[in-house]
Amino acid sequence: MDMKYVQTTCPYCGTGCTFNLVVRDGKVIGVAPYHRSPVNEGKVCPKGTYAHEFVNHPDRLTTPLIKKDGKFVEASWDEAIDLIAKKFKQYKPDECACLSSARVSNEENYVMMKFARGVMKTRHIDHCARLCHASTVAGLAATFGSGAMTNSILDIAESKCMFILGSNTFEQHPLIGRKVMQAKMKGAKLIYADPRYTPTAKQADLYMQFRSGSDVAILNGLMQEIIKNGWEDKEFVKNRTKDFDKLKEEVMKPDYSLENVSKISGIPVAQLKTCAEWFAKAESACILYSMGITQHTVGVDNVKSVANIQMLTGNLGKPGAGVNALRGQNNVQGACDMGALPVVFTGYQKVIDEAAHKKFADAWGFPDGICEPKNGYEVTTMMDVLADKPGELKCMYIMGENPMISDPDLHHVEKAIKNLEFLVVQDIFMTETSELADVVLPATCYAEKDGTQTSTERRVQMWRKAQDAPGQAKLDWEITSMIAAKMGYGKQFAWKSAEEIFNEIAKVTPSYGGMNYTRLGRPEALHWPCPTAEHPGTPILHKEKFAHPDGLGQFFACSWKPPAEVPDAEYPYILTTGRCIWHWHTGTMTRRSKDLEAEEPTGWIEINPEDAKVLGVQNKEMVKAITRRGEVKVPARVTKDIMKGVMFMPFHFKECAANVLTNNALDPIAKIPEFKACAIRVEKIKEA
Numbered sequence: 001m002d003m004k005y006v007q008t009t010c011p012y013c014g015t016g017c018t019f020n021l022v023v024r025d026g027k028v029i030g031v032a033p034y035h036r037s038p039v040n041e042g043k044v045c046p047k048g049t050y051a052h053e054f055v056n057h058p059d060r061l062t063t064p065l066i067k068k069d070g071k072f073v074e075a076s077w078d079e080a081i082d083l084i085a086k087k088f089k090q091y092k093p094d095e096c097a098c099l100s101s102a103r104v105s106n107e108e109n110y111v112m113m114k115f116a117r118g119v120m121k122t123r124h125i126d127h128c129a130r131l132c133h134a135s136t137v138a139g140l141a142a143t144f145g146s147g148a149m150t151n152s153i154l155d156i157a158e159s160k161c162m163f164i165l166g167s168n169t170f171e172q173h174p175l176i177g178r179k180v181m182q183a184k185m186k187g188a189k190l191i192y193a194d195p196r197y198t199p200t201a202k203q204a205d206l207y208m209q210f211r212s213g214s215d216v217a218i219l220n221g222l223m224q225e226i227i228k229n230g231w232e233d234k235e236f237v238k239n240r241t242k243d244f245d246k247l248k249e250e251v252m253k254p255d256y257s258l259e260n261v262s263k264i265s266g267i268p269v270a271q272l273k274t275c276a277e278w279f280a281k282a283e284s285a286c287i288l289y290s291m292g293i294t295q296h297t298v299g300v301d302n303v304k305s306v307a308n309i310q311m312l313t314g315n316l317g318k319p320g321a322g323v324n325a326l327r328g329q330n331n332v333q334g335a336c337d338m339g340a341l342p343v344v345f346t347g348y349q350k351v352i353d354e355a356a357h358k359k360f361a362d363a364w365g366f367p368d369g370i371c372e373p374k375n376g377y378e379v380t381t382m383m384d385v386l387a388d389k390p391g392e393l394k395c396m397y398i399m400g401e402n403p404m405i406s407d408p409d410l411h412h413v414e415k416a417i418k419n420l421e422f423l424v425v426q427d428i429f430m431t432e433t434s435e436l437a438d439v440v441l442p443a444t445c446y447a448e449k450d451g452t453q454t455s456t457e458r459r460v461q462m463w464r465k466a467q468d469a470p471g472q473a474k475l476d477w478e479i480t481s482m483i484a485a486k487m488g489y490g491k492q493f494a495w496k497s498a499e500e501i502f503n504e505i506a507k508v509t510p511s512y513g514g515m516n517y518t519r520l521g522r523p524e525a526l527h528w529p530c531p532t533a534e535h536p537g538t539p540i541l542h543k544e545k546f547a548h549p550d551g552l553g554q555f556f557a558c559s560w561k562p563p564a565e566v567p568d569a570e571y572p573y574i575l576t577t578g579r580c581i582w583h584w585h586t587g588t589m590t591r592r593s594k595d596l597e598a599e600e601p602t603g604w605i606e607i608n609p610e611d612a613k614v615l616g617v618q619n620k621e622m623v624k625a626i627t628r629r630g631e632v633k634v635p636a637r638v639t640k641d642i643m644k645g646v647m648f649m650p651f652h653f654k655e656c657a658a659n660v661l662t663n664n665a666l667d668p669i670a671k672i673p674e675f676k677a678c679a680i681r682v683e684k685i686k687e688a
């Protein structure tokens with residue numbers, strides 16, 4: 001028997017924990033602790049514990065599949081790649097779109113980005129960050145000049161006051177939750193605001209329950225209270241920021257008196273007062289946020305408001321402070337860094353910037369040039385164009401995304417995808433999306449590849465190959481490169497290893513410029529920006545100045561607006577959606593993990609007992625949940641943990657898919673959908 005441990009990083013969340021994969025006779029059979037990572041020090045959450053279980057699941061895709069007469073037929077790689085290359089060449093650049101993936105490595109995202117812009121020559125490339133932290137990228141770039149988490153995970157343990165808003169940290173980033181507890185044990189205060197009394201709420205010193213969609217009002221109210229009491233950091237505001245007057249004019253309006261904010265949000269005035277005082281008076285105070293802030297039609301305003309309160313209180317550029325936007329997927333930070341977005345190349349170099357465009361065109365050397373220097377469509381725009389303007393987009397290449405469960409308003413998505421003439425999906429399992437494809441390509445999973453991924457704290461860490469791919473599955477970058485070569489661009493895609501790709505990334509990306517596999521292989525790896533080979537990396541951003549050319553932080557006055565769809569007589573409740581600790585998004589991996597699936601085998605809708613009484617609904621009773629977009633049957637979970645008037649559904653479960661119900665109204669700047677608030681009605685199911 002041959003046994004070995006292979007050190008790698010977790011394929012689930014953006015915390016970026018390291019563990020060992022246990023390999024017996026060439027097969028991954030378990031997960032064992034790796035103690036030297038400063039992030040998780042050998043600990044993992046349930047998803048990390050069982051991260052081996054889906055790897056050798058019999059459902060893994062093992063050969064390319066081509067749809068013939070409506071049925072998938074096994075094909076050779078040659079056949080599949082020939083067909084794809086022939087088809088891709090038939091379309092004009094603007095008729096094609098690519099979706100990259102926050103699940104795969106930096107190298108694989110870079111290759112997909114180069115493929116989209118260099119081979120397909122299309123402007124249309126995006127990925128699931130659109131559904132996730134697009135508001136953060138836009139909001140923090142506007143306020144600070146850089147759209148990333150400002151401090152590090154370890155730094156959270158140094159904070160004196162933590163305000164968690166719109167993040168269920170203990171379920172969704174459990175090993176960051178551990179840092180929150182370490183700070184608490186050292187005497188820090190924890191303030192938590194969420195419409196649900198989550199496991200995170202249970203640890204809070206102050207818990208504020210509120211109606212989804214009132215964040216700007218809450219933050220403006222807190223800022224009014226801080227300014228009224230003179231608790232703002234006057235030095236910081238004077239020396240490091242601009243446009244404070246504009247902010248002040250807005251937040252001092254009577255609309256944001258604590259009494260009025262209490263009416264909008266449902267939080268008692270006394271709690272808001274305590275929150276403002278604890279927060280402003282702490283020696284250092286950080287904010288942790290995630291989807292509760294970003295997934296709104298006012299997502300960018302929400303993020304700007306978080307940035308505003310941190311500039312107002314001088315809580316930036318120092319330990320224990322910061323705007324900690326907790327990025328979700330394992331490599332969503334990296335996918336953004338690699339330019340898998342419709343507006344930037346790697347390292348946020350703008351596509352419309354002539355110098356940047358020329359830099360990439362020259363570095364890549366495509367004899368027939370690259371995409372136009374114009375911004376492309378976001379995922380959400382792609383779906384709207386496909387559904388509403390048939391014939392404009394015709395061909396799509398999706399790697400590692402499952403929009404048929406994860407995008408808002410699934411009937412709309414289905415209509416959109418069915419309007420495609422040619423769809424290629426590259427995944428590790430057959431999914432609701434790949435079912436609609438013309439060609440399905442079998443990829444390798446994290447346990448079968450070398451590469452790097454970038455966690456929420458901008459830490460770039462290694463994946464290490466632990467076993468061979470099942471059947472004929474291939475590395476994502478290899479597959480994309482094979483298509484490129486078949487289309488006549490072998491020279492631009494001639495890498496022999498992930499490391500060679502990384503070295504190309506480092507050359508064209510200043511913030512990754514000083515990184516290489518030797519430096520990244522150390523237990524603590526490196527935080528970007530790391531511009532030179534001697535640079536130690538940057539755990540805390542904006543220490544001396546912000547990333548804008550003038551070095552100043554920019555205040556924005558934001559006024560509160562209600563969600564796009566609010567309750568009315570027909571749909572009297574607010575629906576909000578999210579996750580649970582056991583499952584991952586569309587469930588392709590966690591629902592194939594027997595230990596995780598056993599914990600939570602299906603979905604539910606949380607209903608407050610008072611609302612349930614009015615509806616005549618019992619706990620565990622199957623009910624019909626209905627919105628303007630559709631209806632699903634789902635078991636009721638009657639619980640005081642959810643605020644009266646609000647209902648919650650996790651979106652992991654295809655048999656009661658929350659996204660049949662959600663609204664695809666978008667933030668005008670970030671184009672992120674409003675997953676966190678729409679209007680819903682619940683009905684008892686009449687017995688036949």
Ligand SMILES: Nc1nc2c(c(=O)[nH]1)N[C@H]1C(S)=C(S)[C@@H](COP(=O)(O)OP(=O)(O)OC[C@H]3O[C@@H](n4cnc5c(=O)[nH]c(N)nc54)[C@H](O)[C@@H]3O)O[C@H]1N2
Binds near residue numbers: 211289
């Ligand atoms: N177990 C598990 N962990 C995950 C994931 C997973 O699928 N499963 N996904 C990962 C990904 S990609 C992401 S992006 C993160 C997401 O991490 P989180 O954002 O922490 O997760 P969510 O459950 O989407 O939403 C967080 C909270 O927002 C609250 N909320 C609802 N409406 C509002 C509102 O209007 N305002 C505010 N402030 N809060 C509101 C919800 O009640 C919920 O408790 O998790 C990552 N971690």
Ligand SMILES: Nc1nc2c(c(=O)[nH]1)N[C@H]1C(S)=C(S)[C@@H](COP(=O)(O)OP(=O)(O)OC[C@H]3O[C@@H](n4cnc5c(=O)[nH]c(N)nc54)[C@H](O)[C@@H]3O)O[C@H]1N2
Binds near residue numbers: 128295407585
């Ligand atoms: N209602 C509602 N909807 C939401 C959200 C919400 O809060 N509420 N949250 C949104 C957010 S924040 C996010 S991030 C999205 C996530 O949306 P998606 O990214 O669509 O969800 P995943 O299930 O993570 O899908 C990733 C796919 O990648 C595949 N995969 C995994 N590893 C690999 C690999 O190595 N190679 C390849 N080729 N494929 C691989 C998986 O099998 C899966 O099919 O969902 C969004 N949808």
Ligand code: SF4
Binds near residue numbers: 017044045047049174
């Ligand atoms: S906290 Fe996130 S990175 Fe760490 S083990 Fe859990 S899912 Fe993996």
Ligand SMILES: [Mo]
Binds near residue numbers: 133329
């Ligand atoms: Mo996400």
